[in-house]
Amino acid sequence: SSELAKPVDIFDKTDYQKIYNQIATKLREEDEYDNYIGYGPVLVRIAWHASGTFRPHEKIPAGTYGGTMRFDKELDDPSNMGLRNAFNFLKPIYDENKDKISHGDLITLGGVCAIQEMQGPKIPWRSGRKDLPFDKTPENGRLPDASRDATYVRNYYHGLNFLDDKEIVALLGAHCLGKTHLKNSGYEGPWGAASNMFTNEFFKNLLNEKWELKTNEAGNKQWDSPKGYMMLPTDMALVQDNKFKKLVEQFANDEQYFFKVFSKSFSKLIENGIEFPENRKVWLFKTLDEQEE
């Protein structure tokens, strides 16, 4: 059994809404990143990769609590290529607020903020992660391999304590955001047309585009469509497995349902390994748009 990390003392919700606003404002200002996709997708990805090191059966579970993504050992994991851009984006906001926020809190709040500012669902968030020293940095190689099939995907997420297919398929819907970059991952192209809007487009494209398996310049197999979209083998696995495919259809037909399941699952992802006291309030932050109304 593991010693679940205990959250530390907290500041007010308003303190964190201020930090949320700093991230959201910087997202609006630095919109030229990655050919005008902006930093939203890469902020979501760093929050997920900080979470994906969690393993439920370890004595001290990794994941977001210790903020170990700040160490080169984790940032230089080959799976994390490109995430230094997200880390550097957040750095000045960390420096300005370091009395109030840990690296783990900031990296997860960055993901939550990016999803919400890109018109996605509200994601419940709680503070209290505490930076742990270098020796708590997990070893490299815990993030998933994109070349694999449905059985691998299901087992991988079981290993992160996601036992329900619905959660797994919903989490992968985040691939509506951003793109793959040959120099980072050995894959190339976006999953759809609206790379900085959080939608259920990923599921619609999986079902409706004409996909062809190609070998890319890096020698990796990916699925390409005439519109210039792509799918990883692990994405296509979601329509190759009948149980996964039913959920893809549900999410493609009902965006609100996708939002609901995604919100719960992403919140669980970024809190894996942390034991919050039962009475601990969950916070929902307002988007910049909502505050301007």
Ligand code: DDH
């Ligand atoms: Fe992912 N992802 N991801 N992903 N991901 C990539 C990009 C992005 C896998 C592989 C890749 C999730 C799950 C998986 C995002 C969010 C999430 C890239 C390309 C690869 C490869 C990176 C690059 O070249 O720059 C695999 C495999 C899985 C899997 O679980 C089987 C999940 C769960 C999420 C999430 O956020 C909940 C986002 C966002 C991006 C786009 C990043 C960018 O810079 O753009």
